[in-house]
């Protein structure tokens with residue numbers, strides 16, 4: 001073969017050898033990290049997506065504002081997210097949404113009469129700030 005052809009073939013061979021070396025290095029790196037970055041990203045994405053399905057407290061707390069007779073009775077304090085008053089649940093006299101025995105299951109606020117009462121037994125904070133946040137969302 002001509003010298004020109006020989007040099008051209010050698011160039012191709014050197015190039016292939018270089019690429020082989022790079023491939024081997026990359027493979028070694030991948031083996032050294034069993035958790036590939038793609039797997040980590042997929043895991044983080046799933047966690048965030050599952051957290052996003054949970055509602056913020058001031059929205060989730062709303063389900064504690066009805067069908068809550070027992071919860072209100074077991075609460076040390078309750079608050080109204082319409083008038084924002086905080087008081088003792090024994091002050092509540094009016095109940096609606098009667099069950100089969102004719103007992104109202106939903107409290108009407110002792111101060112303003114709106115069905116927007118939530119008790120401390122719900123586990124949510126009965127504070128002006130929290131009630132205000134609920135009011136902004138629900139009214």
Ligand SMILES: [Zn+2]
Nearest residue numbers: 080083109112
């Ligand atoms: Zn009220």
